Amino acid sequence: MKKALVLIVSGMVLITASPINAEKEGKTNQILINYDQPKNPEYQRIYSLLKDERQTLEKLQEFLSPFRLRWPVEIKLTECDGEADAWYGDGTITICYEFVDELWRNMPSEPTAGIEPLDTVVGPFVDTVLHEFAHALFDFIYPPILGREEDAADQVGALIYLQLDKHDARRLIMGTVYAYIRETEDTDPPSLEELADEHSTAEQRRFNLLCMAYGSDPKLYKDVADWAGLPDYRAEICEEEFENIEYAYDTLIGPHIDKNLAKKVYAKSWLPEEESPMLYQEQTN
Numbered sequence: 001m002k003k004a005l006v007l008i009v010s011g012m013v014l015i016t017a018s019p020i021n022a023e024k025e026g027k028t029n030q031i032l033i034n035y036d037q038p039k040n041p042e043y044q045r046i047y048s049l050l051k052d053e054r055q056t057l058e059k060l061q062e063f064l065s066p067f068r069l070r071w072p073v074e075i076k077l078t079e080c081d082g083e084a085d086a087w088y089g090d091g092t093i094t095i096c097y098e099f100v101d102e103l104w105r106n107m108p109s110e111p112t113a114g115i116e117p118l119d120t121v122v123g124p125f126v127d128t129v130l131h132e133f134a135h136a137l138f139d140f141i142y143p144p145i146l147g148r149e150e151d152a153a154d155q156v157g158a159l160i161y162l163q164l165d166k167h168d169a170r171r172l173i174m175g176t177v178y179a180y181i182r183e184t185e186d187t188d189p190p191s192l193e194e195l196a197d198e199h200s201t202a203e204q205r206r207f208n209l210l211c212m213a214y215g216s217d218p219k220l221y222k223d224v225a226d227w228a229g230l231p232d233y234r235a236e237i238c239e240e241e242f243e244n245i246e247y248a249y250d251t252l253i254g255p256h257i258d259k260n261l262a263k264k265v266y267a268k269s270w271l272p273e274e275e276s277p278m279l280y281q282e283q284t285n
């Protein structure tokens with residue numbers, strides 16, 4: 001996908017290798033958003049919560065504005081025939097209302113291990129959207145990927161939100177780790193089908209994420225790593241693992257980011273107040 005660019009300037013032919021110029025072809029502010037009106041009245045509350053009260057997609061649109069992309073990426077919230085899912089394809093990130101609904105329904109009624117109930121929804125929601133955005137980046141930038149694309153998408157998504165201020169990044173990590181633990185606590189060890197899947201198992205994704213967070217800032221995440229069971233033998237190599245991921249990200253994705261805009265965007269506070277009223281719960285209980 002890397003094409004040489006041929007420029008003719010005053011009769012001279014300049015042949016330039018693509019990585020330098022291809023990046024400049026991209027533009028910032030390339031995120032389009034779309035809230036589909038759900039037909040099922042059960043999702044009406046989520047629809048108005050995300051759209052009218054929280055402006056969730058508008059925030060994601062601004063948050064992802066520093067990425068220089070050659071084509072727009074659409075983030076769409078829609079109904080998915082009962083499937084609690086999210087995916088990327090053909091320039092569109094699709095997030096199902098059913099997926100958000102499932103997160104809200106599984107929200108604990110009180111803080112658990114220092115994790116605010118709201119963060120068990122916000123964490124996995126943001127982690128999932130950024131995982132899908134990573135697939136979009138791979139599609140547009142077409143970077144070389146060693147290892148499995150699903151693992152790389154987990155790493156890129158987490159690396160984006162680990163750049164937020166410490167308080168917000170920690171909330172997202174804890175909420176997402178909580179969701180992975182909840183997903184697996186009542187189940188048997190992974191089946192052959194799960195082990196053969198293109199995604200790592202929920203258990204592996206939890207430890208990989210913990211290792212990234214701990215590797216990025218051992219002091220900030222030591223208690224989270226202990227609580228969520230990251231073993232010492234893995235923790236020991238997490239700083240090196242994180243450096244490898246960060247190096248790959250800076251090399252392959254970094255040139256496609258407007259650094260000044262990114263600095264402004266990451267400095268803002270994005271998450272809702274932890275003690276936000278549980279509007280959805282109040283209305284459905």
Ligand SMILES: [Zn+2]
Nearest residue numbers: 131135150153
């Ligand atoms: Zn994926």
